[in-house]
Amino acid sequence: MKNSILLLITFLCFSLTANAQKEKKNKKDLELIAAEPDKELVGETFNRWSIEASVGQSKGSKPYTDGYYGNKPGSFIGGIAINSVGFGARYMFSPKFGVKANINFDNLQEQNGSGSLPFQMEHHQFTAEGVANLVRLFDIQKQAGRFGLLFHFGFNVSRMTPKMGPQDITEWNGGVVGGLSPQFRIFKNVSVFADLTVNSNVRQHYNWDGTTFSESKNNLTGSLFRTSIGLSVALGKGKIHGDWAIIKDENEKRLDSLNSRIGEIEDLMNDGDKDGVPDYLDAEQNSIVGVAVDTKGRMVDKNNNGVPDDLEKYVNNSITNNNNAATAAATDGAVIQLINDGYIAAYFDTGKSTPNSASASNIGFILNYLKNNPSKSVDITGYADEIGSTEFNDKLASDRAQAVKTILNKAGIAESRLNIQSNGEDNSVDKKSDWARRLVRKTVFKIK
Structure with a gap:
């Protein structure tokens, strides 16, 4: 767990340093964004890929064996309790919809001061989800400015490994997962986000404390909540993060092309020397x-x-x-x-x-x-x-x-x-x- 946190910190530092250097090379663009926070850089393409990393707290809400209550955060960074680390990648098929995959590492323990008996459960999870950009879906990107909001929902596969107690079995579980991710863009291709995710396992035999294991025919309905903050870095040649790039549809492109041609015709019809002959014939x-x-x-x-x-x-x-x-x-x-x-x-x-x-x-x-x-x-x-x-x-x-x-x-x-x-x-x-x-x-x- 400590190695995962150190790896995440390294990733965050590297991403921020790299993008800070890139911002210096593009000082003019940075000054534009600083002077006009709501004015975005327009492009014909947008960055479809992004990678994400996050840290936070996870808590198994149910089921627990009598006498056990979760959970105690496993580490502390800057005074913030951390017991969950996540890494992910996202691909947007269009500005509104895409898919994402995440790997999360959770370390669940007894809740401090609750009188719970001690326990420790390692929870490793892989998720595959669909993503909807709600700001684009409701067409409020101009009003939202640098803010964004993503909704994600899909399936998860997880592995539960108790580290204390009488049970010594690693179990694979599965279920559905969904959540919301508010975002804020800090650089052209970098944003920070918060995330609230709810996991519901339809196959689970361990209680979260790991001391009780039910019969295989008796599936438990397990629930886990995860709150986290993270960093999203867009990949690609686009001038701005794909969640904020202003994309023109085909009709807009045709209209721009038509306006351009009209402008060219107007220029051609100019008569600079006022002799009655348009410049393009003059x-x-x-x-x-x-x-x-x-x-x-x-x-x-x-x-x-x-x-x-x-x-x-x-x-x-x-x-x-x-x-x-x-x-x-x-x-x-x-x-x-x-x-x-x-x-x-x-x-x-x-x-x-x-x-x-x-x-x-x-x-x-x-x-x-x-x-x-x-x-x-x-x-x-x-x-x-x-x-x-x-x-x-x-x-x-x-x-x-x-x-x-x-x-x-x-x-x-x-x-x-x-x-x-x-x-x-x-x-x-x-x-x-x-x-x-x-x-x-x-x-x-x-x-x-």
Whole structure:
């Protein structure tokens, strides 16, 4: 009995140590549970297997020979009387129902201070039981939080061996067993539980004191009560103990899949540049507002000179072909404002310093303006989103400005008219939004 108790203590210590180490490795999850005790980790699978160990008190309630009363606890741990040790394993077929097997070791003796004659009975028992998770059965897991409640019922086979008295026969008995196990989860995959079990033997010939043995044809109806506390450790790849994991049924999975597809469709139907062409069909997703586009969202450029026809016509008619100096100056001011306010920009993919293909028309517009206005120069300012370190983004923003400068220089604009600047990270948008970040990975222009 002492060896069994030492073995149980070792098991409990090892389990708690191992899970404490695991909790340190998963500090983020532990902080989540500590901050929100009722919020569980959701998974597609759950841990079906668990192993259990328990200690407690057992007491044979009947039958006893006259003059005998049970029972005296056999050991003391931390001031708690212990005369029963148990080990078990459980497998859940579903979140609601499963089976379990237990081995229990009981040491029954006379009750202290009762005036009972001395006796000692060793009781070894094996049980096979069905298990029902009542919290799930009644669908109250959200209200229960970390608490749980299991009901178990099945059959037992036991061996009774008296250690005192005139009888010296080991007997095998059998009957039914059932009980309730309140639980409380302390770690993601570890819980503590209390258990109240009632054993009723339909085959028993010994009295619990072991001094009386009835005839084989005269079965006694023996009853034994066991109260215990223990530890349950779930086994498997699930994020949380199987008794608490939130399992989605097939209908919920289908609904989640449908919602995901709807979300994807909504994203596809977005029109970031407001040109009337959904993004999933838009080959040029940063076209200038008010400029005509074709069915694929590309700004119309019939003469293929890299400048959208609407802008080219506007510039040519209002600037180069307008004989009214005042009107030309006013129109030129409007174009400069259009450029300086950021409506004409070059955009970049994540981590890239080369403009994406959709930016060619905007760079072409700047090129056309500078060629038609040789007295003008331009500041080219680069930006990056907030993904990555500040040092990296500062350099990336500078490289983007330099790349655009190189393009304009090779297209015939003197290097002295091109000035580059870097503004580093643009934190004006939500860094968690992919679409918002696309708008700040850019270079903008300022005509001087």
